[in-house]
Amino acid sequence: MTxxxxxxxxxxxxxGATRVLKGVDxxxxxxxxxxxxxxxxxxxxxxxxxxxGLEAFDEGAIDVSGVxxxxxxxxxxxxxxxxxxxxxxxxxxxxxxxxxxxxxxxxLAPVYVARRPREAxxxxxxxxFGTLGVPHLAKAFPREMSGGEAQRVAIARALAxxxxxxxxxxxxxxxxxxxxxxxxxxxxxxxxxxxTLVVATHDVDFVLDFATHVVVLADGVVAxxxxxxxxxxxxxxxxTRFLLQSKxxxxxxxxxxxxxxxxxxxxxxxx
Amino acid sequence: MTRAVAAAILLxxxxxxxAQPDPGVLRWGGDAEGGAPFVEADPADPSKVRxxxxxxxxxxxxxxxxxxxxxxxxxxxxxxxxxxxxxxIGFSGVEDTPQRRKALSVTRPYFEFxxxxxxxxxxxxxxxxxxxxxxxxxxxxxxxxxxDTLVAAATAQGLEPVSYDDDVHPYEDLAGGRLDAVxxxxxxxxxxxxxxxxxxxxxxxxxxxxxxxxxxxxxAALRDRVDAILMERMRDGTLxxxxxxxxxxxxxxxxxxxNEEKRIALTPLPSSPSRKSFSLVLLYLPSLLKAxxxxxxxxxxxxxxxxxxxxxxxxxxxxxxxxxxFLLTVYVELMxxxxxxxxxxxxxxxxxxxxxxxxxxxxxxxxxxxxAAYESEIYRGALEAVPRSQLEAARTLGLTExxxxxxxxxxxxxxxxxxxxxxxxVALLKDSSLVSVVTVVELTKQTAIFATNIASWALPGxxxxxxxxxxxxxxxxxxxxxxxxxxxxxx
Numbered sequence: 204m205t206x207x208x209x210x211x212x213x214x215x216x217x218x219g220a221t222r223v224l225k226g227v228d229x230x231x232x233x234x235x236x237x238x239x240x241x242x243x244x245x246x247x248x249x250x251x252x253x254x255x256g257l258e259a260f261d262e263g264a265i266d267v268s269g270v271x272x273x274x275x276x277x278x279x280x281x282x283x284x285x286x287x288x289x290x291x292x293x294x295x296x297x298x299x300x301x302x303x304x305x306x307x308x309x310x311l312a313p314v315y316v317a318r319r320p321r322e323a324x325x326x327x328x329x330x331x332f333g334t335l336g337v338p339h340l341a342k343a344f345p346r347e348m349s350g351g352e353a354q355r356v357a358i359a360r361a362l363a364x365x366x367x368x369x370x371x372x373x374x375x376x377x378x379x380x381x382x383x384x385x386x387x388x389x390x391x392x393x394x395x396x397x398x399t400l401v402v403a404t405h406d407v408d409f410v411l412d413f414a415t416h417v418v419v420l421a422d423g424v425v426a427x428x429x430x431x432x433x434x435x436x437x438x439x440x441x442x443t444r445f446l447l448q449s450k451x452x453x454x455x456x457x458x459x460x461x462x463x464x465x466x467x468x469x470x471x472x473x474x
Numbered sequence: 475m476t477r478a479v480a481a482a483i484l485l486x487x488x489x490x491x492x493a494q495p496d497p498g499v500l501r502w503g504g505d506a507e508g509g510a511p512f513v514e515a516d517p518a519d520p521s522k523v524r525x526x527x528x529x530x531x532x533x534x535x536x537x538x539x540x541x542x543x544x545x546x547x548x549x550x551x552x553x554x555x556x557x558x559x560x561x562x563i564g565f566s567g568v569e570d571t572p573q574r575r576k577a578l579s580v581t582r583p584y585f586e587f588x589x590x591x592x593x594x595x596x597x598x599x600x601x602x603x604x605x606x607x608x609x610x611x612x613x614x615x616x617x618x619x620x621x622d623t624l625v626a627a628a629t630a631q632g633l634e635p636v637s638y639d640d641d642v643h644p645y646e647d648l649a650g651g652r653l654d655a656v657x658x659x660x661x662x663x664x665x666x667x668x669x670x671x672x673x674x675x676x677x678x679x680x681x682x683x684x685x686x687x688x689x690x691x692x693x694a695a696l697r698d699r700v701d702a703i704l705m706e707r708m709r710d711g712t713l714x715x716x717x718x719x720x721x722x723x724x725x726x727x728x729x730x731x732x733n734e735e736k737r738i739a740l741t742p743l744p745s746s747p748s749r750k751s752f753s754l755v756l757l758y759l760p761s762l763l764k765a766x767x768x769x770x771x772x773x774x775x776x777x778x779x780x781x782x783x784x785x786x787x788x789x790x791x792x793x794x795x796x797x798x799x800f801l802l803t804v805y806v807e808l809m810x811x812x813x814x815x816x817x818x819x820x821x822x823x824x825x826x827x828x829x830x831x832x833x834x835x836x837x838x839x840x841x842x843x844x845x846a847a848y849e850s851e852i853y854r855g856a857l858e859a860v861p862r863s864q865l866e867a868a869r870t871l872g873l874t875e876x877x878x879x880x881x882x883x884x885x886x887x888x889x890x891x892x893x894x895x896x897x898x899x900v901a902l903l904k905d906s907s908l909v910s911v912v913t914v915v916e917l918t919k920q921t922a923i924f925a926t927n928i929a930s931w932a933l934p935g936x937x938x939x940x941x942x943x944x945x946x947x948x949x950x951x952x953x954x955x956x957x958x959x960x961x962x963x964x965x
Contacts, residue, residue: 255870287872298867312871
């Protein structure tokens with residue numbers, strides 16, 4: 204058995220007087236698609252941010268494929284670089300560089316961080332656009348893309364650095380069901396290549412269709428975890444039941460639902 | 475709200491009424507900055523003025539049966555001010571020139587002055603006349619007969635005239651070594667050698683001139699009454715007493731008055747040939763173009779300094795630690811919160827004891843350091859406007875902080891900053907006119923000199939505006955093109 208791609212032990216983090224994480228334990232085996240679920244504000248995004256070294260934490264330990272992260276301040280430059288060669292992140296609102304084309308967005312880090320030749324970086328970027336179904340976007344600027352297109356360019360950008368572990372924050376938030384399924388199949392393709400994915404999401408159907416493992420967070424700790432079928436179909440914990448119940452009855456898609464892909468900040472679906 | 479507006483209108487109406495001339499008052503204009511013995515703030519009561527011009531104005535007001543009322547006006551704009559009716563008569567060591575006689579009603583002269591050379595005492599034996607000063611810098615007050623004399627001598631004797639906006643700093647710069655001589659009237663020279671040690675006045679006048687009162691052209695009737703009173707006061711010895719009191723009475727003045735008392739008509743002046751405006755443009759255009767070059771070079775260099783320093787300050791305020799941020803904030807607030815005119819004075823005159831900056835360098839530093847504060851605020855705002863999500867995305871990709879700034883944050887901030895930067899550059903182009911206070915003759919100063927020479931602002935002003943527009947419009951266009959290229963790239 205290979206070593207886990209990510210191990211989190213006793214992770215706690217406070218913002219001011221609020222304890223956001225109260226001792227999270229989590230193991231992500233290599234080659235899995237792990238879904239992190241929980242109500243808004245339960246700390247899903249915070250966990251992803253600590254793993255990728257954007258936020259320091261108070262107690263506990265994190266190990267990303269052999270790179271340890273200790274509590275306290277963020278590690279110095281060299282350790283941070285080692286960490287970031289092993290983990291990539293796709294942000295909910297993509298964070299594409301507005302002044303660069305899709306191709307330049309994707310090739311930037313390979314050229315300036317990994318010091319690859321520009322031709323090789325461009326070729327790899329175009330290859331990724333092909334795999335993700337957006338080959339026509341190479342010359343497009345972020346403002347010219349729909350939410351779903353920007354999403355896939357952001358995934359291509361993270362993948363271009365070939366991180367074994369990829370974190371994604373709400374990847375389906377700006378997608379209609381058809382695009383969501385397309386994304387799911389792309390992610391399955393990444394798993395098949397041997398990568399590990401951790402996806403923070405509210406999308407129960409997405410988790411049921413594509414995740415290999417689900418972790419439910421509540422009140423700053425892991426409330427329940429296991430196979431999606433088991434956890435989501437017959438939840439053992441009240442927190443999970445509450446999560447599923449507040450999903451509400453299924454709603455028929457509006458006629459314009461496929462056109463309006465972009466979700467403005469602050470208007471993301473509550474669930 | 476409505477009430478406040480109504481109150482403001484009432485106040486303005488009151489102010490407008492107050493501006494109407496009071497029939498019992500003779501308003502006379504002078505520049506108290508010019509100082510004693512002409513007009514100065516009374517050391518005993520700085521709200522009052524004193525000096526021989528003050529006493530002559532009072533004698534005249536008494537003569538026409540009115541109360542004198544002093545109006546403060548900048549020496550350089552006395553002519554324009556009296557012409558537009560700010561006061562009835564100007565008295566502040568105003569020189570009798572053909573241009574003034576043409577544009578205004580000029581009184582008979584009441585004082586004859588000699589333009590004298592002042593040099594450092596050690597140079598007294600080698601710099602006796604203008605012709606001894608070939609290749610040397612000679613300072614004077616701009617817009618005066620002395621300045622015209624120096625400009626003429628620049629061609630004939632090969633000296634370098636330096637124009638000042640006031641008559642105090644030329645003598646200080648002479649003592650400090652920035653100048654080799656000062657040419658000004660003997661009253662100013664005598665006053666200045668008392669104040670600044672180590673200077674000597676050369677005997678013998680380079681030229682002579684006369685002080686007159688100036689009135690608006692349409693006030694010829696009042697001027698005639700004033701002339702009669704002046705003549706009367708000369709004959710009864712009142713003027714002599716006033717001049718004696720202020721220590722400017724001498725044999726030459728006695729001879730001048732003896733001569734004037736006999737004279738009915740004004741002394742004729744050698745008249746300058748009258749020219750058509752077209753030939754005037756041709757005459758002055760080369761010097762205006764040269765001054766434009768000073769303006770554009772100074773503005774470009776100052777802006778370059780402001781941009782480089784602005785980037786450094788903005789980076790320090792965004793990335794620096796607390797003490798660095800504090801110091802930079804102090805710098806920005808100090809430079810933004812005090813007038814650039816004051817900063818120029820401090821750089822050029824205030825620091826001259828420690829470091830004697832050349833005028834152009836002081837002007838460049840003054841404008842550059844001041845605008846750096848404004849630029850840094852633009853860049854800081856622009857840096858902070860780049861979304862944090864992009865910075866975090868760049869960090870998770872493994873870019874160092876330096877790379878994030880250089881590749882992601884900087885380029886986007888620059889685009890955001892471009893429009894306000896252009897705006898500042900255009901503002902700087904015009905603010906560069908302030909540097910005439912440190913003796914740099916740029917476009918506005920040259921225009922003022924031109925306007926003094928022909929006693930009219932219309933043509934010089936139009937030329938000056940055209941030249942400024944010719945410099946600023948291409949700038950705005952260039953900025954728009956750059957913005958256009960970067961905002962909507964080959965989409």
